[in-house]
Amino acid sequence: MPRTRGLLVVAALAAGSVGGLSGAAYTLLNTQSRRARTLIGVPRDAPFNADGDYFPDGSGPAPLGAAGAAVEFGVFGDSSAAGLGAETPDLLPGVLLARGLAEECDRAVRLRTYAVSGSRTTGLVAQVDRALAAPPAVALILVGGNDVTARLAISTSAALLATQVRRLTEAGTAVVVGTCPDLGAIQPIPQPLRSVARKWSLALGRAQARALVATSAAVVPMTLLSRHFLTRPGELFSSDRFHPNGAGYALAAGLLLPALCGATGTPR
Structure with missing residues (x-):
């Protein structure tokens, strides 16, 4: 999910650049953006980190390398990949997926998190640079929300993602x-600003999927979770009402795990 500071004043400007906004409409969107920032607030804590080795019996994390041979699993992207909002380290998306992979593969899985909260797709370059010193066997990338607030062109963002995947x-x-989640599910963003956020984020998700067709990456549309977050916000969002909580990350992990198992050659 994207950073809250400056939230969707950018999207309002983007909407204006596409279809034109009257002075009154722009003032409304700008006012709503300030209100959304006030309601959501700014995250004060960094995500937990629980990198290490995870085992088929559910144990872990052991120190990195403790298992000897293991499936190397790298997690890349923004706060949704890093797990901002999870109440405990055990509820981080990387941890949930590492445990799930270990059970399904019946092998130890070594989790390394390269994701950085607040990252845009441009930030993947440095993350991938770090990982290529010892490339993981399988990688998960969750990124895109911050590109919306940063006014990064959709085509540029999607092309950057495809380059790092390659x-x-x-x-x-x-x-x-x-792919980019549906920012319209974040209810503290008032209407009509939320509709702008939804339109932009859905367009980015579609562009990401198109850009990845020519790669070997498996693509999982995170918009499949939108209805759950829209109808159960109190259960699935953290206290900032912006990032998922542990239950929200567990729901996402359930969606992503089959693709990760397929990527490792383990049918599920």
Whole structure:
């Protein structure tokens, strides 16, 4: 999910650049953006980190390398990949997926998190640079929400993502990408600003999927979760009402795990 500071004043400007906004409409959107920032607030804590080795019996994390041979699993992207909003380390999406992979593969899984809260797709370059020193066997990428607030052109964002995916796959890494989530599910963003956010984020998700067709990455539309977050916000969002909580990340992990199992050659 994107950073809240400056939230969707940018989207209002983007909407204006596409269809034109009257002075009154722009003032309304700008006012609503300030209100959304006030309601959501700014995250004060960094996500937990629980990198390490996870085992088929559900145990872990053990220190990195403790298991000897293990499936190397790298997580890349923004706060939704890093797990901002999870109440405990056990509820981080990377941890949930590492445990699920270990059980399904019947092998130890070594989790390394490269994701950085607040990252845009441009930030994947540095994350992939770090990972290529010892490429993981399988990688998950969740990114895109911050590109909306940063006014990064949709075509540019999607092309950047495809380039970083190719860098990983050319190094022998199997890649799974979760597309940009539906920002219209974030209810503290008032209407009509939320509709602008929804339109932009859905367009980016579609562009990401199109850009990845020519790669070997498996693509998972995170918009499949939209109805759950729209109808059960109190259960699935963290206290900031913006990032998922542990239950929200568990729902996302359930959607992503089959693709990750497929990427490792483990049918599920």
